[in-house]
Amino acid sequence: MDLRRTVAAPFRQRGVDELGESEFVAAIAMDRRWYSPAQSKRLLDVAAGEGLIERSDDAVSPTFDVGETTIPEEFSPGEELLRDRSTFERVLDVLTEAGHEKREAVAGINQLQGDLGVTIEAAAVFYARKQGEPVTDIAERSLDELGSDE
Numbered sequence: 001m002d003l004r005r006t007v008a009a010p011f012r013q014r015g016v017d018e019l020g021e022s023e024f025v026a027a028i029a030m031d032r033r034w035y036s037p038a039q040s041k042r043l044l045d046v047a048a049g050e051g052l053i054e055r056s057d058d059a060v061s062p063t064f065d066v067g068e069t070t071i072p073e074e075f076s077p078g079e080e081l082l083r084d085r086s087t088f089e090r091v092l093d094v095l096t097e098a099g100h101e102k103r104e105a106v107a108g109i110n111q112l113q114g115d116l117g118v119t120i121e122a123a124a125v126f127y128a129r130k131q132g133e134p135v136t137d138i139a140e141r142s143l144d145e146l147g148s149d150e
Contacts, residue, residue: 002075002077002078002081003046003047003052003081004052004069005069005070005075005077006028006034006043006077007043007047007052007062007066008062008064008069009028009032009071010023010024010031011066012066012069013031014027017062018059018061019059020058020060021041021044021058021059021060024040024044024060025037025040025041025044028043034076035077035079035082039082043081043082044060046081046082046083046084048060049084049141050085050090051137051141052064086121087125087139087141087142088109088120090135090138091121091127091128091135091138092106092109092124094134094138095127095131095133098131100131100133105127105131108127109124110123112126112127121142125138125139125142
């Protein structure tokens with residue numbers, strides 16, 4: 001949720017659906033003073049990896065409705081947003097944001113992993129789907145990442 005808020009801020013601030021990468025970096029680093037310019041560029045990479053932005057030429061645009069994202073006045077993102085998250089972490093976020101108890105979700109995922117003999121990521125996707133949560137985009141990005149290692 002914090003990553004989505006952080007990404008939405010420059011677009012909401014300027015009232016646009018597309019920004020140049022340098023404009024995005026300036027909005028985060030200079031206007032908001034949340035991160036350094038280098039960290040702001042890293043934020044773009046993480047947001048693209050999470051599927052929150054699309055890059056085209058030298059511009060970025062959000063893949064979600066920034067108008068539906070609330071950004072409290074006191075909001076300030078932490079540096080933990082700048083690291084890549086595993087498929088397991090992304091799926092767990094979907095589950096907890098949908099109201100599932102984190103402890104129960106982790107226990108269920110671990111149980112599936114043991115029962116099925118699969119990776120924690122595969123078990124997480126399977127568990128979330130059994131719970132009726134939409135994680136297809138996360139699963140597809142994970143498959144794409146696996147295929148790009150060839």
